[in-house]
Amino acid sequence: MTEDYALHGEGLRRALADAELVPLLPALAHLTDDLSLLEPALRPRDVSQVIGQAPQGGLGPEEQARARTLAERAISRWADAGRPPPGLVAPDRLLEMMRFLAGPVSPEQLPLLHHQLGLHEEPARTAAVPADFLVVVIGAGMSGLVAAHQLRRAGIPFVVLERNDDVGGVWLENTYPGVRLDTSNFCYSYSFAQGDGWEDYYSPGGAVRRYLGGVSHDLGLRDSIRFRTAVRALTFDESDLRWRVEATGPDGPISLRANAVVSAVGQLNNPRDAEIPGLGTFAGPSWHTARWNHSVPLAGKRVAVVGTGASAFQVIGQIAAEVGSLSIFQRTPPWVMPTPTYTRKLKPGLRWLFHALPLYQRWYRFNQFWINVEGRRRFALVDPAWHRPGSVSADNDRLREALTASLAQTYEDRPDLLAKMTPDYPPYAKRMLRDDGSWAAALKQDNVEVVTEKIAEAYEGGLRTVDGAEHPADVIIHGTGFTASEFLRGITVRGRGGADLHERWGDDARAYGGITVPGFPNLFLLYGPNTNLVVNGSIVFFSEAEVEFVLACLGHLFEHRLRVLEPTEEALAQFYARVDEASSRMAFGVDGVSSWYKSASGRVTQNWPLTTLEFWEMTRGPVEGRFRAW
Numbered sequence: 001m002t003e004d005y006a007l008h009g010e011g012l013r014r015a016l017a018d019a020e021l022v023p024l025l026p027a028l029a030h031l032t033d034d035l036s037l038l039e040p041a042l043r044p045r046d047v048s049q050v051i052g053q054a055p056q057g058g059l060g061p062e063e064q065a066r067a068r069t070l071a072e073r074a075i076s077r078w079a080d081a082g083r084p085p086p087g088l089v090a091p092d093r094l095l096e097m098m099r100f101l102a103g104p105v106s107p108e109q110l111p112l113l114h115h116q117l118g119l120h121e122e123p124a125r126t127a128a129v130p131a132d133f134l135v136v137v138i139g140a141g142m143s144g145l146v147a148a149h150q151l152r153r154a155g156i157p158f159v160v161l162e163r164n165d166d167v168g169g170v171w172l173e174n175t176y177p178g179v180r181l182d183t184s185n186f187c188y189s190y191s192f193a194q195g196d197g198w199e200d201y202y203s204p205g206g207a208v209r210r211y212l213g214g215v216s217h218d219l220g221l222r223d224s225i226r227f228r229t230a231v232r233a234l235t236f237d238e239s240d241l242r243w244r245v246e247a248t249g250p251d252g253p254i255s256l257r258a259n260a261v262v263s264a265v266g267q268l269n270n271p272r273d274a275e276i277p278g279l280g281t282f283a284g285p286s287w288h289t290a291r292w293n294h295s296v297p298l299a300g301k302r303v304a305v306v307g308t309g310a311s312a313f314q315v316i317g318q319i320a321a322e323v324g325s326l327s328i329f330q331r332t333p334p335w336v337m338p339t340p341t342y343t344r345k346l347k348p349g350l351r352w353l354f355h356a357l358p359l360y361q362r363w364y365r366f367n368q369f370w371i372n373v374e375g376r377r378r379f380a381l382v383d384p385a386w387h388r389p390g391s392v393s394a395d396n397d398r399l400r401e402a403l404t405a406s407l408a409q410t411y412e413d414r415p416d417l418l419a420k421m422t423p424d425y426p427p428y429a430k431r432m433l434r435d436d437g438s439w440a441a442a443l444k445q446d447n448v449e450v451v452t453e454k455i456a457e458a459y460e461g462g463l464r465t466v467d468g469a470e471h472p473a474d475v476i477i478h479g480t481g482f483t484a485s486e487f488l489r490g491i492t493v494r495g496r497g498g499a500d501l502h503e504r505w506g507d508d509a510r511a512y513g514g515i516t517v518p519g520f521p522n523l524f525l526l527y528g529p530n531t532n533l534v535v536n537g538s539i540v541f542f543s544e545a546e547v548e549f550v551l552a553c554l555g556h557l558f559e560h561r562l563r564v565l566e567p568t569e570e571a572l573a574q575f576y577a578r579v580d581e582a583s584s585r586m587a588f589g590v591d592g593v594s595s596w597y598k599s600a601s602g603r604v605t606q607n608w609p610l611t612t613l614e615f616w617e618m619t620r621g622p623v624e625g626r627f628r629a630w
Helices: 009-016 021-032 063-082 089-100 107-117 144-155 205-218 310-319 350-357 360-374 394-410 415-421 439-444 500-505 541-561 571-583 611-616
Strands: 135-138 158-161 228-235 242-249 250-259 261-265 286-288 302-306 325-329 337-338 433-435 448-451 455-459 463-467 470-471 475-478 491-492 523-525 564-568 628-629
Touching: 009 063, 009 325, 009 350, 021 063, 021 360, 021 415, 021 611, 089 107, 089 228, 107 611, 135 144, 135 250, 135 360, 144 158, 144 205, 144 242, 144 541, 242 261, 242 310, 250 500, 250 523, 261 541, 302 310, 302 463, 310 325, 310 433, 310 439, 325 463, 325 470, 350 360, 415 439, 523 541, 541 564, 541 611, 541 628, 564 571
Parallel strands: 135 158, 135 261, 228 491, 261 523, 286 475, 302 325, 302 475, 325 448, 337 433
Antiparallel strands: 228 242, 242 250, 455 463, 463 470, 564 628
16 A cells, blocks of 8 residues: 555545546445435446446546545545444435445345345344254365355354365465456455455455455364365265265364265366377376466476366466467367456555445445346347347347457457457357457467367377377366366265265256255255356355355254255256256357356256346245255
8 A cells, every 4th residue: 555645635536546436436425324425427327338347337537527526525524524434324325325336226136235235244043053963064165164154153063174275175276377366356255254455356366365265264264174184975864864974084084974064165176187089198297277287397398288268268378478389279269358457456546445445345346246247147148039140149249249349459460360269159158258468469479379170189299180280299288177067076975765966967967046956955065056157146145145045944944943954856847947948048058059067968057047136035045845844
């Protein structure tokens, strides 16, 4: 933080020049309880443009000047009054502040929005917890920490089993060059732990690891985590209605009896190596991006990167200038969303204001969340009457045209790359990536080649493509994603009657709400089937909502003195009739496009196709008639 800023005069004006004005005004109205700051003319014009977010909510220069004037006066008055802390705000006044940002939101949305503002957590459940009740949480990544925090608040005994030696999950395991969020780090922070330490718009992996590690320390969760402990098997014992949890810890085998199991292992935790014939004959080192070998220097080396998905995309921009040569083997190009702030630091005045003004960062995060909830979903919706190749609706086609125009401008000097880097599938049918220009700059370097011919085999000195060309390499890097659709891979799970969960699922994992499965009582999945996000919401929000559902289920058991519950087969069938139909109306569900969003059968098993509000409503607790408990 610089000392050039102040709460009065020119120092304040310098800070306000860097401010995000749309969330600043409700933050100040909240801080000072002055709704006159929320002038109708200063409400955001555009939630989202075809490409990216509208700067300052679409406000023009005169409107921005007016907003800064109002903010300067309000901040100065607040400072002169001794910087009083914010008081409780009446619900109707808080609603007006929310509507300034979000428009005429429905009453059904208000609990969701209040939750995301994160002013205070709901009271922990007071139902008596049975003696010797224990919850086992598998994994201490982003979702596992949510589960641990909320279980502790509710007074429910638990233990977390984590296979690594620290918290963080994928953010601990993925340390490759360039690893970074592609969603705003404010949306990737918990509603109950909104730290003010972010320095970037999209934080690098190290910052995310530090944030999650800090949360585990600050909330006192680490004493409840058993590190270097990998779960191998879960078996439901019908004689005492508990799960037997078999694991391997640092000192050998471990066996626990759990009344409930919460799996927080996620979807992107088991790397998928490239299937290359003859890879064993390659003489050099080879590794997956998620298992980066930091002992091998790449400077001056001939490097082959297989894949152009998210991790490969980030790696390539970092290593291209360092290596001797770089061969990039691409099956299909990604759509790239131009994002000038992708690797930028937050503006210094904005960071100073986050520290100086209570509530500002909360409202900034709230605004980012709302943009993600409502901003871009329309661009991924399928119009059944639309039949133009390469797009799925008029909005989707507008996006395609804008992205294509951006590509044409970017590769104006390289028509060969333009042909290779222009996708032929609809935007959002595959994961869209963010770039601030680093990707194209890397591809244009003289030592870089993009190979679109299929790899035929590996040989001792590199890779050979189907056209017979040899591509010498000293190192091969697999940027080929994860076994995302193989949920709970590596863990044997047997439910009632000895039913094997993996046999039940086959290639198509299904869980009611993505969380619970018939025949597997008190087994709860976080980031389970059909809970990944593409264009709406926040994965952190989804994890928080899922954990709230778990607590609601356990609270139901405690209140009614029951032991276990599970969804009915009918409820699961009805849920997936709805989900599969909705998936067919999203760009990521269209036929003819393969992606990690789909299982081997071609069915979408990863993504949530409905609205964020629908997920929120579904996770408020078990609905009578859809669950059986005993």
